[in-house]
Structures are given as C-alpha cells and as structure tokens.
Amino acid sequence: MIHGGELVAKALKNAGVECVFTLSGGHIMAMYDGCRKEGIRIIDVRHEQATTHAADAWARVNPGKIGVAMVTAGPGVTDSVTGVANAWRANSPILCIGGQGPFHNIGRGSLQEMDHVGLMRPITKWSGACYQTHRIPEYIELAIRHAVSGIPGPAFLEIPTDILSDVADEKTVKFPPIRTAPPRVAPSDDVVEEALELLQTAKKPVVMAGTSVKWSNAQPQLNAFLEKTNIPAYANGMGRGVIPRGSKHLFNRTRRGALGECDVLVLAGCLLDFRLNYGDDIPAETKIIQLEMDNLLIGQNRASDVALVGNLACSFESMMRVMDDKNITLDFSEYGKGLREQEDQKAQAMAGEAKSDNVPIEAQRLCQEIADFVATDDDMIVIGDGGDIVAKSAKVVPIPRNGLWMDPGPLGTLGVGMPFAIAAQAAFPKKKVLIIYGDGSFGLNGFEYDTAVRFNLPIVGIVGNDAAWGQMMRPQNALYGTPESTLLNPTRYDKIVEGMGGHGEFVENPADIRPAIERAFASGKPACVNVIIKRDMDFGGGIYM
Numbered sequence: 001m002i003h004g005g006e007l008v009a010k011a012l013k014n015a016g017v018e019c020v021f022t023l024s025g026g027h028i029m030a031m032y033d034g035c036r037k038e039g040i041r042i043i044d045v046r047h048e049q050a051t052t053h054a055a056d057a058w059a060r061v062n063p064g065k066i067g068v069a070m071v072t073a074g075p076g077v078t079d080s081v082t083g084v085a086n087a088w089r090a091n092s093p094i095l096c097i098g099g100q101g102p103f104h105n106i107g108r109g110s111l112q113e114m115d116h117v118g119l120m121r122p123i124t125k126w127s128g129a130c131y132q133t134h135r136i137p138e139y140i141e142l143a144i145r146h147a148v149s150g151i152p153g154p155a156f157l158e159i160p161t162d163i164l165s166d167v168a169d170e171k172t173v174k175f176p177p178i179r180t181a182p183p184r185v186a187p188s189d190d191v192v193e194e195a196l197e198l199l200q201t202a203k204k205p206v207v208m209a210g211t212s213v214k215w216s217n218a219q220p221q222l223n224a225f226l227e228k229t230n231i232p233a234y235a236n237g238m239g240r241g242v243i244p245r246g247s248k249h250l251f252n253r254t255r256r257g258a259l260g261e262c263d264v265l266v267l268a269g270c271l272l273d274f275r276l277n278y279g280d281d282i283p284a285e286t287k288i289i290q291l292e293m294d295n296l297l298i299g300q301n302r303a304s305d306v307a308l309v310g311n312l313a314c315s316f317e318s319m320m321r322v323m324d325d326k327n328i329t330l331d332f333s334e335y336g337k338g339l340r341e342q343e344d345q346k347a348q349a350m351a352g353e354a355k356s357d358n359v360p361i362e363a364q365r366l367c368q369e370i371a372d373f374v375a376t377d378d379d380m381i382v383i384g385d386g387g388d389i390v391a392k393s394a395k396v397v398p399i400p401r402n403g404l405w406m407d408p409g410p411l412g413t414l415g416v417g418m419p420f421a422i423a424a425q426a427a428f429p430k431k432k433v434l435i436i437y438g439d440g441s442f443g444l445n446g447f448e449y450d451t452a453v454r455f456n457l458p459i460v461g462i463v464g465n466d467a468a469w470g471q472m473m474r475p476q477n478a479l480y481g482t483p484e485s486t487l488l489n490p491t492r493y494d495k496i497v498e499g500m501g502g503h504g505e506f507v508e509n510p511a512d513i514r515p516a517i518e519r520a521f522a523s524g525k526p527a528c529v530n531v532i533i534k535r536d537m538d539f540g541g542g543i544y545m
Contacts, residue, residue, distance in 0.1 A: 004133040004164040005030025009038040011137035015178040021054040025072020027099025030164040052083025053419030055094040064181040073099040074112025090409030093152040103160040120156035129158035134168035150294040186314035202264035209239035212269025221316035230333040241399035253346040360534040369513040385417030386438025387471030389464035415444030425457040435461040452526035453501040466535040497528035505529040
C-alpha cells in the first residue's frame with residue numbers, strides 16, 4: 001500500500017521527470033515524500049511564481065521533456081498563475097500540480113479552498129482535478145498528453161490533500177505509459193509541392209524561424225533546408241539560436257527591409273503577432289508559406305497561401321525529399337550576398353556607441369561588453385529579463401552555438417531571469433548561466449538569489465541600472481511631460497546579493513565591466529554585477545502592443 005504522493009512521484013518518474021520546482025505547503029507535503037523516495041530532485045524557491053517560470057525554462061532547455069511545478073492551495077496556485085500564463089503564450093509544455101483542501105470538505109470553506117481548476121482553465125491546454133487516489137497516474141498521463149500534443153502548453157492538475165495522503169494497492173494501480181516528445185506528423189506531398197512551386201517563382205524570399213522550430217526539435221532539418229536553398233533567414237522568439245551563430249544563412253539587422261521587399265515569406269513556426277507588426281509591414285502581394293505544428297496557428301492576422309501543418313522537422317524533410325525527387329534546384333545565394341553587405345554597413349554604423357567611454361556608461365557599451373564576453377563561450381546559456389537593456393542586448397549578443405538564449409516570450413513577463421536561470425543551471429551544472437537584467441525586472445524575483453545560494457548554483461546576473469523603468473519612462477515623458485511613476489533609486493543590488501551569501505560587483509566605468517563579469521564567474525557563487533548606466537530620456541520610437 002502506497003500513498004497518493006508516492007503515486008504522483010512514480011508517474012512523474014515514468015515521464016522522465018528528474019526535477020520539480022516548488023514552494024512548501026501543507027496541502028502538498030505527501031508529494032515531497034514521494035519525490036524523495038523516487039530520487040526526483042526537489043528545488044524549493046521563495047515565491048510560487050518562480051516555480052512555474054522554472055518549469056517553463058526546464059522544458060525549454062530540455063527538448064522533449066516536461067517541466068513540473070508543485071504549489072500549495074489558494075495563494076500558492078494564484079501566485080503561480082503568471083508563470084503558467086507565460087508558458088501558455090510561449091507554447092511551453094509544463095505541468096503544474098496544485099493542492100486543494102480535503103475532498104471530504106469540498107464546498108465547506110476549508111483553508112485556502114477555491115476554484116483552482118476554473119482559474120487555470122483559460123490559460124492552460126487542460127485543467128482538471130483527481131478525486132481518487134488510485135487514479136492519480138492516469139490523470140498525470142492525461143495532463144501531460146494535453147501539454148505536449150499539437151501546440152504545446154501548460155496543464156494544471158489539482159489533487160486534494162486527503163487524496164494525496166490516502167493509500168492504494170500499488171498492484172492494482174494503472175500506470176499508463178507517458179510520452180513527452182511531440183508526435184511527428186507530416187504534411188501531405190501535394191501541399192509540399194505547392195510550397196516549392198511558390199519558391200520557384202521567388203526572387204527575394206525570406207525565412208522567419210520561430211518558436212515552433214524549437215518545440216518540433218527541427219533545428220537540424222531547418223539548417224539543412226537553408227543549406228540546400230540559400231534562402232536568407234531571420235529568427236524570432238524561441239527561434240533565436242536555432243540557426244547557429246556565424247551561419248551564412250542567418251541575418252539580423254536587415255529584417256525590416258528584407259520583409260518589406262520579400263516576394264515569398266516562409267513563416268517557419270513564427271506568428272504574425274506584435275513582434276512582426278501583425279504582418280502589416282509585409283507587402284500585400286507577398287506570398288506566404290506557413291509551417292506550423294497545428295492548424296489553429298495557421299493564418300493568424302493574415303491568410304497563408306500554402307500551409308504545411310505538422311511537426312516542422314517533418315515538413316522540412318518532406319520539402320527536401322520532394323526537391324530531390326522532382327529535381328528541383330533553389331539557390332538564392334546572390335540575394336543573400338546583397339543583404340550581407342547591408343548587414344555589415346549597419347554593424348559599422350552602430351560601432352560608435354558600443355565603444356563609448358562616457359560616464360555614466362552608455363547602454364550600448366554595456367551590451368557590447370556582454371556580447372564580447374558571451375562570444376568567448378560556445379556553451380553559455382543567456383537569459384534576458386527586462387525591457388530596454390534586453391532589447392538592446394538582443395541586437396548584439398550572439399547565441400552560443402551549444403547554449404541558447406531565453407527570454408519571457410510574447411507575454412513579456414518581467415521576473416523570469418533567476419527562475420529561468422535556476423532551471424538552466426540545475427539542468428546543466430557545467431554551463432555558464434548569465435542573466436541580462438533591467439533594474440526594474442530585478443525587483444520582481446531577485447530574491448530567488450537566495451534559492452541559487454542554497455542550491456549552490458553559480459548564476460551571474462548583470463544589471464543595467466539606470467534607476468528607471470526605461471521603456472515606460474521615455475514615452476511617458478514624451479507624451480505627458482513627466483516621467484511620473486517610472487523612476488527608481490540607483491539601488492545597490494550587488495549589496496543585496498552579497499547579503500544573501502552571493503558575490504557582488506559594482507561598476508561605474510566602462511573599462512571595469514569586463515573584469516567585473518570575469519570576477520563574478522570566477523567567484524563560483526551566485527553573483528550580481530550592478531552596472532550604473534546613463535538614464536536616457538530621449539524617446540525615439542513607438543511601443544509595440
């Protein structure tokens with residue numbers, strides 16, 4: 001006879017789960033006992049929002065696996081909502097298991113009782129509850145199956161505390177097999193041929209690689225297709241990094257112009273949402289070939305001319321196979337050469353600010369120092385958590401060849417930095433993990449440095465500190481003549497981290513940035529490099545909404 005918490009852990013073990021993220025609560029203690037017995041690592045954090053952010057990151061850094069968070073009832077579940085919503089918009093497959101008051105007291109007003117299932121339903125692929133101890137493994141399989149199928153996303157499972165504590169005969173419990181890898185569904189050949197016919201008419205085609213390339217594990221196939229066709233490619237969302245740094249097919253600074261003149265656009269797991277101005281900047285006559293994992297994502301904001309629905313690895317494999325079968329040759333290398341010349345010119349134009357010795361430090365100088373450091377390590381994991389400083393960094397910081405870049409995704413959630421980093425460092429203890437922080441975003445989950453210290457996770461965060469919510473300060477000031485409610489103090493975040501047992505560095509001069517970063521990593525502790533940068537009040541553009 002084993003209790004429900006042990007059944008949870010055995011089911012998770014069958015799903016290949018190695019680590020769960022949690023914040024202790026009375027309703028869910030039985031699951032900790034089960035995880036301990038099954039050898040599943042428990043990382044307990046300081047705020048439940050961090051549990052679901054960390055589960056999100058675990059799925060991102062471990063393709064084909066699912067991230068798991070365990071939270072107690074009531075405020076434990078409500079605190080986790082932001083992380084679940086972020087995973088929902090990022091299509092990240094996670095399982096959040098929430099506690100509940102005793103089943104025999106449902107509806108009577110027990111401690112922290114509320115409708116968790118109804119709360120989670122709008123931001124999950126599946127939200128349900130298990131009220132029979134012996135059926136716990138079945139419900140976990142059901143939840144995970146929903147999370148990984150079609151468009152990946154979060155699932156929520158509520159289990160009341162008495163159901164977790166009750167016992168069942170292990171010999172009679174059903175343990176269905178649990179599959180966490182996405183199914184490989186391929187488009188039909190006739191649709192593939194339509195797509196290739198469109199590409200044969202193209203003069204200036206562009207590939208936009210996005211999030212579904214990652215969730216399809218389609219990086220090798222995408223790069224093989226680019227090598228076969230020489231189509232210029234750009235990356236968006238979690239597509240950043242799927243085309244290796246230094247690839248002749250990868251472009252960055254010419255995206256707006258290339259999209260404005262393209263005649264055939266291949267949307268490879270990339271949606272026409274706010275990040276691409278809803279498709280409004282793409283000429284009306286441009287033909288669109290869209291590759292997506294699920295038909296529900298086809299045609300958002302603009303109809304596609306050809307839709308290849310299925311696992312993107314299968315779609316690229318099918319396109320290359322049909323090219324070979326039909327003796328179709330596509331070579332757009334000449335168009336790519338022209339774009340490369342434009343890229344080089346833009347890089348030179350940006351070089352001035354990146355070399356500035358001004359004090360306070362120019363944000364672009366800080367970003368370039370970070371970029372130069374990241375370029376020295378092909379295994380690094382880099383996380384962006386902020387507004388201005390992350391947007392600037394994303395333009396210059398290279399994606400390590402064997403590492404990756406993570407940011408919140410389309411929900412734009414601040415506070416993901418340390419939770420993402422905790423999951424990444426726990427999964428890859430030998431890799432360097434670097435967070436690029438805005439000083440505003442540090443305030444949301446900066447206390448998770450305490451978690452990193454307790455678990456000996458030597459994560460380094462670099463704070464671009466302009467003592468302001470910069471991305472809001474400039475438009476607020478430009479539109480209304482005041483930066484009201486957007487200014488912060490030049491807080492010594494480095495001292496805060498030192499107080500928790502980590503390592504701190506304080507930087508005011510540009511020449512000191514690189515040595516401070518190197519000392520931070522050399523410390524072997526969770527570290528904060530607090531860099532005072534110029535507060536820039538000039539508003540030079542719009543806010544994407």
